[in-house]
Amino acid sequence: MSSGHDVPSQSHSQPRGQFSSRLGFVFAAAGSAVGIGNIWGFPTQVADNGGAAFLIIYLILSLLLAYPALVAELMIGRYSQANPITALERLPHAQAFSKHGHALGCLAVITICLIFAFYSIIGGWLIAYGLAPVFNEIGLETAANWLVSFTPERNLLMTACFIVITLTVVNGGIEKGIEKWSSRLMPLLVILLLILIGCVIGQDGAFDGVRHYLVPDFSKVTPTLLFNALGQSFFSMSLGVGAMMAYGSYLSKRANLPAMALQVCLLDTGIAFLAGLLVIPCMFVALKSGMMIYDDNGLLHSSDTLVFNVLPAFFSSLGVIGSILGVMFFALMTIAALTSSISMLEVPVSCLTERGKLSRQKASLVICLPVLLLCTLIIANFSTLFSGVITLTTRYAQPFNALLFCLFAGWLMHRNHRLKEIQQGFSQVEETIFWRIWPWYVRYCCPLLIGSLLLFG
Template sequence: MNEKRDQWSSKLGFILASAGAAIGLGAIWKFPYMTGMNGGGAFFLLFIGFTVVIGLPLLIAEFIIGRGAQKEAISAYKVLAPKGLWSIIGKWGVFGSFLLMSFYSVVGGWVLIYCTLAIPGMIIKQNANYEALFGSITGNPLVTIIGLAAFILINVVVITFGIKDGIEKTSKILMPLLFVFFIVLVIRAVTFEGSMEGLKFFLQPDFSKLTGESVLYALGQSFFSLAVGFSVMVTYSSYLGKDISLPMSAASVSIMNIIVSLLAGLAIFPVVFSFGLSPAEGPGLLFMVLPEAFAQMPFGELFLSLFLLLFLFAILTSSFSMLEIITSAFSAKKDRSRKKVAAVAGFVIFLAGIPAALSSSLLANFKLFGLTVFDLSDFLVSNILLPGGCLLISIFIGFKMNKQLMKQEFSYSNQLSGGTFQLWFQLMRWVVPLTIIIVFLRSLGLL
């Protein structure tokens, strides 16, 4: 993207690019282990509910703000509300994206390392201990920092030269391939002996396992997996033409996100229970289960390599959107060079990500509030900053933005009735902010 206000060339391209920005680590990496740590099926059901009732309206809201203003995140709020401090919502998003990318890039580095090892066939081995392999990679300071640097460098290079054409064109090929590979993995996973226990854990809700903290995590996961709360989708939709329906596009992205989350759970938990792993293993769950599953398939190393490459693409499309919001915000001021802004932002993110990268090695015993730097960054983003950003956006939509402009943007190119707009508006004005506040207070034990 650049400041000439380019537009996506097609509705499909925009939806797939937005889905790529949303899906990434949220649905494929984080969702399985968060579900495993919070009781399985009940968490999944709660996640779907929050996605439909809270996440989808917020995604529509960010689309409306972006296309309505035709500006990047910070400038968009200044255009739509020149008076007051509403631009703080965009600044909140830029800061949140910075913090998110600082630890997100650590996981991106892990995937890069796994890709590097998988292509020459160095991961899948007879009687391999994949848990030990993951520990040896994340516990090596030099390896994790190199992975972090390489992942950020890829992002900087792409953002420097613009991302629209690359993301839109490749998304049309690679996102469908990601679905195909997931389906193949699911089919194999459910045939393992003992897989039914994993399916029951994932699909059979047990609400007695839910806590106030679990509810907060489910809400945060719905925001994380849809990339709402940091105005990332404000920037993406600012390049969107008026001939595309925002509610329908947002619904498509949300449905794809739920489907990928479902496939991730169906692929992971049968294998977890079949091989006696713990569903509450944590961030490394995916890296231990995938090799175990592919090792049981013909040409498993080849399929693992292809899947990891597609997984890497999904992660990169998400990280592109994070670096884009930062780059767009700072390059919009005083006509600064995108190349310089992207390079400086990437370097600062790299420095900020080093403590998170060392959280499994040199800084493993350094904890704040009982959490490592990596886990603390994740908690702050998912359970404080994202819900906070969503709360601010809902207040902006419900009480500040011009209602007529919202109705116009909502109604372009679709056959939805005025009642549908009113339903969405009332959800944004009352249900979304009150739900966020209630869930947050309940997680703190104040309700």
């Protein structure tokens, strides 16, 4: 055994997949990062936290926190060329810490399975709300009303549909499944966003929303706003659950890790920015038409149900055009949810195919069936479990995992191994400002920032 804890050769029952192109990886990784948190969560955070002031702080923190942590996760994955559990076992240069890596990897897999469960429930809602206007237009009003009713039967059926779609994509493998569909869905998502922005921006009241979104009032910057922006930048990048680690393991050794991580970060924040440019003007158009958006304290009246109550009501008020916009909006939301859920399922599937020697199809079923049972339990006890699972995973487990990932990359992986790994795709990295800053930044600053989020956020 070498002192450097070299990565052992792969001995899987089937060859590991790999992204066929750098653009395919960027689309897949950005798709993992771009999700409901960008299209739904980010605009509501902006509306609740001072508008443009929150936007600017969020963009800054995305580069200060999310980007260096993203480089660390991708580096761990590519260094090991293995699933997150095995990757964290192999990472430490001190063999004694391998068992801690195993425990951390298992915790990340459990966390992402829990997130996949509540994500699938929300994904089912999005499919239902996207289909409802179509059913209304063709005269199936009873079916349309059922689709927007909050019943256990509707929730369970649509959740199962969303899980089946995700499973189908993941069963196709890396190149023919995840990369193929991410490369199609991400451009479609951007196109839908731009079309919807163009349709909404001309409505009465839209420019009041644009002004609120783009003209900052820095007097609204408070500690609460800072922590909310920190949490949003962190959550929107899918950090702390092993998804980026898994995708990094399928990345070519010739790829420039800092550059590709930056592309993913910029695409993720860019789509969040466009989502705000759509949803915030929509809210102000609805406000202009007499809908209740803000309460007496200036907070969103119903941030949790904005997407399912306020926006559909706004689209309905526009007649046939509004129905079309509603279908497009929920198609956009479903695509965002799907590109994230694909990476969520891939993490445990990669562990079972490599460690359990199962085929990809069997591994997908082994994961999806218990997740569907968990979804059934959550739906049956919705008021008790749904928000609890979200809070446990996104507010506690995910930042805690990311904190440990940074500590592992910064303290347990030898500096020379980090340098060598990044040099494979960026031979001059040692001479750049990135290398002068990133090693100590991921060692000290990222853990402190994430730790602050955990303690005070």
